[in-house]
Amino acid sequence: MSTAYDLVIVGGGPAGLSAAAAAREAGLESILILERDKELGGILNQCIHNGFGLHTFKEELTGPEYAGRYIDKVLELGIEYKLDTMVMDIAPDKTVTAMNRTDGMFQIKANAVILAMGCRERPRGALNIPGYRPAGIYSAGTAQRLVNIEGYMPGHEVVILGSGDIGLIMARRMTFEGAKVKVVAEIMPYSGGLKRNIVQCLDDYGIPLKLSHTVVNIEGKERVEAVTIAEVDEHMKPIPGTEERYTCDTLLLSTGLIPENELSKSAGVELSRVTNGPVVNEALETNIPGVFACGNVLHVHDLVDYVSEEAKKAGENAAAYVLGGCKDDRSGKEVKVIAKDGVRYTVPVTIDPERMDDLQVVRFRVGAVYKNASVAVYLDDERIQKRKKRIMAPGEMEQIILKKDQLLAKEGLKSITVCIEQD
Amino acid sequence: MEKRNLTCIGCPMGCQITVTMDNGEILDVTGNTCPIGDHYARQEVTKPERTVTSTVVVLDGDRPRISVKTKGNIPKSEIFACLEEINKVRVHAPIAIGDVIIPNVCGTGIDVVATRAAGVA
Numbered sequence: 444m445s446t447a448y449d450l451v452i453v454g455g456g457p458a459g460l461s462a463a464a465a466a467r468e469a470g471l472e473s474i475l476i477l478e479r480d481k482e483l484g485g486i487l488n489q490c491i492h493n494g495f496g497l498h499t500f501k502e503e504l505t506g507p508e509y510a511g512r513y514i515d516k517v518l519e520l521g522i523e524y525k526l527d528t529m530v531m532d533i534a535p536d537k538t539v540t541a542m543n544r545t546d547g548m549f550q551i552k553a554n555a556v557i558l559a560m561g562c563r564e565r566p567r568g569a570l571n572i573p574g575y576r577p578a579g580i581y582s583a584g585t586a587q588r589l590v591n592i593e594g595y596m597p598g599h600e601v602v603i604l605g606s607g608d609i610g611l612i613m614a615r616r617m618t619f620e621g622a623k624v625k626v627v628a629e630i631m632p633y634s635g636g637l638k639r640n641i642v643q644c645l646d647d648y649g650i651p652l653k654l655s656h657t658v659v660n661i662e663g664k665e666r667v668e669a670v671t672i673a674e675v676d677e678h679m680k681p682i683p684g685t686e687e688r689y690t691c692d693t694l695l696l697s698t699g700l701i702p703e704n705e706l707s708k709s710a711g712v713e714l715s716r717v718t719n720g721p722v723v724n725e726a727l728e729t730n731i732p733g734v735f736a737c738g739n740v741l742h743v744h745d746l747v748d749y750v751s752e753e754a755k756k757a758g759e760n761a762a763a764y765v766l767g768g769c770k771d772d773r774s775g776k777e778v779k780v781i782a783k784d785g786v787r788y789t790v791p792v793t794i795d796p797e798r799m800d801d802l803q804v805v806r807f808r809v810g811a812v813y814k815n816a817s818v819a820v821y822l823d824d825e826r827i828q829k830r831k832k833r834i835m836a837p838g839e840m841e842q843i844i845l846k847k848d849q850l851l852a853k854e855g856l857k858s859i860t861v862c863i864e865q866d
Numbered sequence: 867m868e869k870r871n872l873t874c875i876g877c878p879m880g881c882q883i884t885v886t887m888d889n890g891e892i893l894d895v896t897g898n899t900c901p902i903g904d905h906y907a908r909q910e911v912t913k914p915e916r917t918v919t920s921t922v923v924v925l926d927g928d929r930p931r932i933s934v935k936t937k938g939n940i941p942k943s944e945i946f947a948c949l950e951e952i953n954k955v956r957v958h959a960p961i962a963i964g965d966v967i968i969p970n971v972c973g974t975g976i977d978v979v980a981t982r983a984a985g986v987a
Contacts, residue, residue, distance in 0.1 A: 491982075507963075
């Protein structure tokens with residue numbers, strides 16, 4: 444094994460695979476993917492439901508099929524990868540320290556690094572749920588892996604906290620495998636999941652969704668015996684007298700995803716306090732030249748198609764960086780993209796009008812449900828775009844597209860603002 | 867006269883649609899705010915269909931199970947009958963993506979196919 448590569452990609456999920464293929468197709472030869480699991484494909488392997496790939500392949504695929512297409516591409520392109528390999532550290536000089544059972548601990552000097560580590564589920568410990576700590580409490584994704592990959596049922600009578608898509612998908616999956624899903628409780632007044640999943644995973648099987656409800660007690664010392672949920676007020680405080688007790692042996696948590704950036708931090712990558720992902724410029728490059736980020740480690744996506752698209756850009760840009768001689772070609776003329784009035788964040792956070800592509804996608808999320816509001820884009824004080832949307836919701840990622848010539852035409856441009864305007 | 871209440875899945879609006887029916891004939895669709903909702907509601911009350919996904923046990927494979935799907939939509943009423951058939955199946959490795967696992971499941975004319983490959987252990 445060579446100990447120097449032009450590009451090391453940390454993570455072999457949808458982001459890492461798409462980035463690797465794009466970098467190779469852009470002419471980069473020396474690429475290594477490091478994957479922690481025993482196979483490529485990442486979390487898609489356990490997402491056996493359909494609905495993936497409508498944008499990318501114009502057909503509805505399951506998770507494993509979608510992953511399979513990218514894995515095949517990476518294999519065809521002859522890109523090197525290592526499985527069962529845990530990256531321990533990324534140094535600011537792009538030395539990657541990793542370990543596995545065959546090579547032991549080893550170091551790789553990389554000219555460029557793509558962060559594609561994905562995200563993790565928010566655990567019980569981060570939720571402040573009172574009650575005992577018995578067996579039978581799982582994050583929805585853990586339950587998904589047990590059922591779909593390992594073939595184990597986590598339990599038979601289930602309560603789900605959180606209405607994220609994984610929780611909704613698991614409500615149906617557990618029902619398919621003979622479990623009784625009694626209720627889904629969501630602390631927010633709206634669901635974070637896709638409408639289609641609420642209808643096809645809950646309504647189809649008569650599973651109630653209780654909005655503005657949370658778990659206030661877990662009973663059972665060895666194993667979960669019952670869960671009590673209660674309605675919450677506008678400050679998310681439980682309202683006394685609204686408690687309902689459900690006997691059950693399993694509690695699944697689908698309460699949000701957090702980008703996994705421990706490695707980014709040790710590398711010195713600046714992180715956003717809103718997304719918990721790296722702060723990137725229009726090239727998806729972090730504050731460290733030659734270190735790029737894409738996929739759920741950058742910001743949590745709802746559609747894998749957009750992960751692949753974003754990662755392709757990261758791969759192309761990493762290739763261009765290496766093939767261009769690893770020069771930091773930031774002009775210092777980056778313009779800040781400001782998220783305000785209902786827009787929680789944007790990716791990227793800065794754009795260099797001279798360096799950007801002719802068209803630049805800016806992705807963002809809104810902080811609340813907006814009906815018949817508009818997405819407006821300002822170059823300094825001048826509004827250049829206003830697009831009315833029938834609905835925008837925190838669970839659905841939005842995007843705007845900026846034109847290079849429009850940005851270049853604006854003399855002395857200082858900021859680009861993306862905001863929501865109500866009419 | 868019968869009224870069916872549906873949530874449209876066409877977009878995040880999730881319009882609450884009411885379909886008024888008489889003897890299986892659709893008299894009226896209300897509550898939708900665009901043609902997608904009208905189309906969805908008519909399909910849903912007359913011929914609801916779903917793609918079913920699950921897993922089957924693999925014998926002597928390099929993994930304990932593989933994922934499967936119905937290659938197209940099947941009638942919603944056949945979902946659990948289809949799952950029962952899927953649960954009875956034991957397949958031998960090797961399996962490739964797209965291999966037919968159950969032909970014409972429950973007489974729907976739709977095959978259950980593998981969505982994951984399995985090699986020999």
